[in-house]
Every structure is written in C-alpha cells, then in structure tokens.
Amino acid sequence: MNIVACVKRVPVTEATPKIAADGKSVDASGVEYMLSFYDDLAIEEAIRTKEKLGGEVTVLTLGPSEASKELRDALAKGADKAVILKDANFGARDARATAKALAKKLQELNARVVFMGRVATDRDNAAVGAYVATLLGWSCVTDVVKLELAADTGKACRETEDGVETVEFSLPAVITCDKGLNEPRYSNLKGIMAAKKKSVDEVAFEDVANQQAVAKLEPPPARKEGRVVGQGAAAVPALIDALRNEAKVL
Amino acid sequence: MSTYRPLDYMMLDDQFSEDERMVRDAVRQWVTERYLPLAMEHFEAGTFPMEFVPEIAELGMFGPTTPTEYGGAGLNNVAYGLICQELERGDSGLRSFVSVQGSLVMYPIYAYGSEEQRRKWLPLLASGKAIGCFGLTEPDFGSNPGGMLTTAKKVGNEWVINGRKMWITNGTVSDVAVVWARTEQGVRGFLVEKDRPGFSAPEQKHKFSLRASVTSELVLEDVKVPDANRLPKGEGLKAPLGCLTQARYGIAWGGVGAALACFDEALNYAKQRIVFDKPLAGFQIPQKKFADMATQITLAQLLALRLGRLKDEGKFTPAQVSLAKRNNVAIALDVARTCRDLLGANGISLEYQVGRHMCNLESVITYEGTHDIHTLAIGQEVTGLAAFR
C-alpha cells in the first residue's frame, strides 16, 4: 500500500511572529522551525500503518529545501522516502494552491491512504486535508483520534464536542490526525544511520495563478493591563463584582 | 522550564554532519521529555530509573559504535561523544550508566573477547536485556590499579576468583561483571555472571554525589568460572586501561553537557531575576562570570570535537584523552559551582539542576582517573618523565 504523510514546516510554537516591513508578511529572520505538531502524529500513523499492512511510506511537503531536516527525521523514524515540492514562498500559499499541488503529487505517487495533521499550527486553516480529498474525490475523515485500517476500508473515531463519533469509510482516503491518535516515537540511532541511504527528492512546484494574496497583517491588539482588586479572602466580593460588571463573564 | 538553548558561541553546529546533529537532537529530545521530569525524584531517592533501560536500548544508546552485526548502531565516535554530552546534560548518573554498559562492558567484550563471547553478550547488552559492570577499583587500590589484590587461580579448566572491588557503577543491578584479577600470567579480565556462587554485589549507600546511579561493592569468595569466561585477548593492565580510555573519551564530552545545562539554567535565571531593581544579568560581576564560563565551555567544546575527529581518524592517544577529560570535567565543575552561586538560595534546591550537577561532578572528577592522576599523565607526556611514584 502506498502511504503518504503530508507535513508542513512551521515556526516553533513559542516563537512570537514579527510582521515584516512590507506589512503583509512575517519577518523570517531568526525564526526557528519545527514540524507542525499534528504532522508528527501523521508520520507516526503512516509508519504504524506500514508496519501493520505493509507498503511504503512517503513524506511529502510543500516548502523550502531546508525542510529536508524535518523530513530526514521522518526517514529516521521509518518512512521510506521524502519529497519536497519546492516553494520558497510556501508560507504565503493559500489552501487551494497547496491542495492542488499536493493532490497532483499524490496522484503521481499512486497514494492509497494519506495522513495529514488536523491543522497546521502556523495558519490554523485546517482546510488542506479536506481540500485534497475533494480534489481527488476520496473519502475524508478529519480529527481522527482512533483508527483501524484494512486493505480497502477503515474505521475511525473522531472526537466532537458532543462525544465520540465512529465512522466507516473506504480507501483511498485522506485522514487528518488529532491529538490522542498515537504517541510519536523518537528517531533511534540505527534509524538515523539508515536514513542516510534514503532519498529526499526536490521537485519544482508549479505556481498556481489566482490565489489569495495577503493584503495586510496586523498583530492582535495588546492585552489590557491587569488590575489587582485586593488581597486574600476579603477581595472575593470585589473580584466577583469586577468579573460580573466589568468583564461581564459571570 | 524554558526551552533548552545550549551555548554555541563559535557556531560549532556547522562542524557536525547532518547525522551527527540528528543523533544529538534525538538524544536531547529524549532527555528533555523523558528523563528530566524524573531527574530530581531519582536523585533524591538515590535510585537509577531502571524503567528507562528499554527506552535507552530502543534508541540505540548502549554501545552505539559497536558494529551492527553485534547489535550496535555503527555510529562514529563524534556521534557517540554527542550522545554522552546530551545524556550528561540530563545527569551524570545517566551518562555513567550508558558509559559503563558501552565503554566498560561492551567494549572489552568486543575488543578482548572471543567470538562466542561477542555473539552471546553484545546483542544482550545492546538491547538492555543484560546489564553489565566493570570491576577494577578496590578498597585499597584506586589510582594505582596495578596493585590490585583480587586474584584468579587456574584449577583444572576453571578459574577461582577471590577479592573485593569497590565503587563499582551498576554492580547491584548487573547480570554480568567484567572483573579484573591478578593471575600468574598477569592481570586478566573475567566475565562473572551474577548468579555464580560466592559472588555478591551489595549497594553502597549514603552518597551525596551521583545519587541517581547505583554504586556497589563486588564480593568474590571462591567464585568459579570456566576458562571460556576469560577475555582471551586482553593481557595485562593495559587491557582495563584501554577500556578506561574509551570511557574517558565519553566523559570529556559529558563534561561539556553538564556545563551547558548549568550555563543555560543560570543564564535564564539571571535574565529574569530582578535584584536591586534590574536583572541580575545586567550587573558586571555576573557578566564576568558568564563571559568566563562561555569561554571555558567553548574551549571544552573545541577540545571534545577535535578529540572525536582524531579518534575517528584512528589517531588519538590516551595522553590526549587525559588532557580532555581533565580539562572538561574541571571546567564543568567550576561552571556548576559558579552557576549554583548565581541562583542564590534557589541554587541549593533540587528544583533546579545546578546543585545536582555540581554534586555529581565531584564523582566525575574522581573516577576514570582523578584530576591529579591525569595531571601526571599529561606531565609525563610533555616531559617524558613519570612522576607517579
């Protein structure tokens, strides 16, 4: 089975993005990167699927050459090959452009099951998984916390606010992974050595015209300064009053 | 705890290959996520977290330079050094556990053992299914192991071993001990399984250093082992000393790790701690300390790296290892003490790492050749004159 994990390189979660001088992009200087949190789950699930059902795992990213660092980690964990759809400007791509590029590559790879993160932690769109499945006409199961896959079908649990929903679907499918689905493994040292022999291919990304363009970026409004209403138990009435009448949260 | 950002003043990151960096980062992540949350607890309780042994093995950290056909990962020596650095950033006890298993147990079996001994023990030790220890030091002979009193006498096709070993890391938790004993032909190494009659390994308690590591006495009273348990290719005192050269190499990197951990913690602390209305880091006295420590750590990093490259080229000498072990552990201890002080009263709390590292490094500066014994080794290398006795 051809298994693909689609992953994205994003700024580390603790980074506070600075807006660049042009007022519509993020200043990339000094920013450190990581794999989006949920994408680690996607890689782990892809490797587990291979371990259970056999086949080959490809990790695919739309991003800069530097993403080979994160892809090498995936290869060390057990993925078989990696592909970068090279795009220096990946941060500015909209969901449609990203999904079109990924879907085309997934067809070339003859993918049968595709894992993605629930959402990329940089832009919080949560759109690409569903978009790719729609473009390909495949099943799409989002926010999966439990998964059983067979050669042609699958059963997945998704957590919603009202409870757990179990769905059955057929392959090919795009599955987006949520926290709780698995516990990603560490790359082990033998895997790191073995990864040296695996390939990271770079393929030019064809620009899609007519995509959204960011017109302006603004930081969130600064938080209002806090206020100490008093000390100890004596302050409780004043606190309740402030929460009720000023903040209006009670 | 804030994100760990180890000092890299001279951009040494560039000097490592991609796989060396990946090895380092994988171990660093494991230490951060798995080991550190429990470090204080185990140090306080005086226990080694045995529950981590399968994980350490799964990551491939036991004897990682051993060829893959014997269960190792076939890493180069720089990558192994980086593993030691990252483990000791966690705790010297953790690095000691891995050093003993790899450099002092797997190495002699690989270097001096028979093919049967290699096939039997190396995969078991690499996978953590067996734990080993290295028994050289005795109550009366530490710096001068050549004076050892432990003996092995050949009776028929068996050896009868008698003696006592002290300060043996992992003794109590070991399945097999590499015991060095005097024979009529000179010093020889023996593999002694824990269930041999006459063998016991009581734990040594009440340590204030290397508390998260098991230290033991080995008692050998008429312990019989077959000749097949003798390490056939290790002859004379140079055999155990050859193991120590391997372990000391790792310690030279380990010292860097402990120093980096203390430096990072103290730097974060000093930037946040307000004294006399401004951050502690903004005063001249702390700045002098940070400048001195940054310089010392950078020099230690350069030494470790050069030593590792020499080792990978098959060119390094025991005298070079002496210099790196001596310097890097000494600066680590110095850095730990300085950082401890920078944290004020918090520095004596185990909620912070500096005090734990400081206490641990008192062992590290003593074992594997004391600081002064390495002084004499370097002195001999430089002058050509031995001043040991």
Ligand SMILES: Cc1cc2nc3c(=O)[nH]c(=O)nc-3n(C[C@H](O)[C@H](O)[C@H](O)COP(=O)(O)OP(=O)(O)OC[C@H]3O[C@@H](n4cnc5c(N)ncnc54)[C@H](O)[C@@H]3O)c2cc1C
């Ligand atoms: C926590 C811990 C774990 C250990 N684990 C192991 C282990 O796994 N296996 C093992 O075999 N050993 C182990 N050791 C033992 C360690 O290697 C010895 O403690 C070390 O070699 C020093 O020996 P000693 O304690 O007998 O000190 P001594 O040799 O008595 O030295 C005491 C002092 O005298 C100095 N000195 C000695 N000779 C001279 C000289 N000629 N000139 C000037 N100064 C001198 C030393 O530098 C030191 O300052 C461990 C020790 C510790 C603390």
Ligand SMILES: Cc1cc2nc3c(=O)[nH]c(=O)nc-3n(C[C@H](O)[C@H](O)[C@H](O)COP(=O)(O)OP(=O)(O)OC[C@H]3O[C@@H](n4cnc5c(N)ncnc54)[C@H](O)[C@@H]3O)c2cc1C
């Ligand atoms: C076991 C123990 C028992 C104690 N018992 C008592 C007690 O009974 N009663 C009591 O009142 N207190 C007690 N203390 C507190 C002790 O007096 C303080 O820890 C001490 O005054 C240092 O203060 P601090 O810990 O806040 O460190 P800080 O003041 O934060 O100092 C941290 C570091 O910054 C340095 N530093 C501070 N200011 C400057 C500056 N301007 N320029 C350069 N360097 C500076 C310090 O030298 C130190 O290295 C105790 C402490 C301990 C550890």
